[in-house]
Amino acid sequence: MRPDDRHYLPSHEWVKSDGDTVVFGITDFAVEELSHGNEDDLVYCDLPEPGRKLAQGETFGEIESVKAVADLNSPLPGEVVEVNKTIEDHLQVLARDPWDKGWLIRVKPDDTSTSHLLDAEGYEASLGKADG
Amino acid sequence: MSRSSVLSSARSDSASPRTWRLIESWDASPEFNMGLDEALLDDPGAPPTLRLYTWSPDTLSLGYFQKWADVPAAANAATVVRRITGGGAIHHQAELTFSIVLPQTHALFRDPVPLSYERIHAALIAALSEFGVEAALAGPGGLRSDREQTGMCFHASTPLDVAWGTRKGAGSAQRRRGGRVLHHGSIKLGSTPLEGEIATLEEFLPAENVVQTFAAALLRAMETSFAVRFERQEPSAAEQSAARRLGERYSSAAFLHRR
Numbered sequence: 001m002r003p004d005d006r007h008y009l010p011s012h013e014w015v016k017s018d019g020d021t022v023v024f025g026i027t028d029f030a031v032e033e034l035s036h037g038n039e040d041d042l043v044y045c046d047l048p049e050p051g052r053k054l055a056q057g058e059t060f061g062e063i064e065s066v067k068a069v070a071d072l073n074s075p076l077p078g079e080v081v082e083v084n085k086t087i088e089d090h091l092q093v094l095a096r097d098p099w100d101k102g103w104l105i106r107v108k109p110d111d112t113s114t115s116h117l118l119d120a121e122g123y124e125a126s127l128g129k130a131d132g
Numbered sequence: 133m134s135r136s137s138v139l140s141s142a143r144s145d146s147a148s149p150r151t152w153r154l155i156e157s158w159d160a161s162p163e164f165n166m167g168l169d170e171a172l173l174d175d176p177g178a179p180p181t182l183r184l185y186t187w188s189p190d191t192l193s194l195g196y197f198q199k200w201a202d203v204p205a206a207a208n209a210a211t212v213v214r215r216i217t218g219g220g221a222i223h224h225q226a227e228l229t230f231s232i233v234l235p236q237t238h239a240l241f242r243d244p245v246p247l248s249y250e251r252i253h254a255a256l257i258a259a260l261s262e263f264g265v266e267a268a269l270a271g272p273g274g275l276r277s278d279r280e281q282t283g284m285c286f287h288a289s290t291p292l293d294v295a296w297g298t299r300k301g302a303g304s305a306q307r308r309r310g311g312r313v314l315h316h317g318s319i320k321l322g323s324t325p326l327e328g329e330i331a332t333l334e335e336f337l338p339a340e341n342v343v344q345t346f347a348a349a350l351l352r353a354m355e356t357s358f359a360v361r362f363e364r365q366e367p368s369a370a371e372q373s374a375a376r377r378l379g380e381r382y383s384s385a386a387f388l389h390r391r
Contacts, residue, residue, distance in 0.1 A: 011311065036244040044197040044218075059309075064197050064218045066290055068245045068306035 167379025301331030
């Protein structure tokens, strides 16, 4: 089971509270989808600068693997206050630890409501859905 | 995963539509080509679509994250665009481009990205075999066509590229957004000055009607590989309008020089 101390978007981003800020990241499923277990397949990541205002669901960055570019979407609205510079230069950190050291950005949220997000159980269930 | 199981897993999903739209755009402008692909990617109501297209004028396209300075040919190319898919630069001359746009939940794309490449490139390999081309996935270890510091896609092989004669002859890139996937593919029909020493179809197909000849083979291979039927259609008026609107940025200075 994925960590239950955070909430999720169906597009595989997670958000976790940390004091008066929240931290965004992507799940191991997203990493696996892009890299298929090869950590060196993650090649670029574009993240926003501190000060950028994000709307809920807005694309805040992109990540490229050897074979795909994928959008990174904001689970909550707010202002970017910190960016994980480590993973911008060393994407292997994200590949190895997407839940902790591989966090992407820290945001001061405008709204902390998570009613539109999935809990861990809901995210797990979403992964098992077939094409309809 | 064996080749047969790679193919069967792309067509075994009974819920995936069996009829795909085919849009052919011959000698289309680079802005229209890129704009229409983006319009289809961002339209959740668009049907499953395969596009086959060529470019006029001949165009150099850069990958989304590629640095302008890493492509020496860009400074002197008459026509340059930047794609929204990744990878290296491609010279769209003597070349066939295809794009596939589907929901990410489709059987072709729902598994890890590399598996979708295996499935699509298996169809390419089948099409090439019609002309006696002994193509295969490049595998590890590099190819004779690899060159440093050109920034060209066909000079930088990856294991999932399609190669023949130990040189790269076809490659792909994807953009995933909003639960949908745009898959770009490029097959070199002939050689160009910017992409020397790569694999082409020059020795396998006559120059006359080479695009149409190979395109027909590719359609047959995809129909078999993906268990689909293609219906030729023109893009709708709304799609054409969106393509023109979206296409403007692809050759804009801001987008070209974003990196």
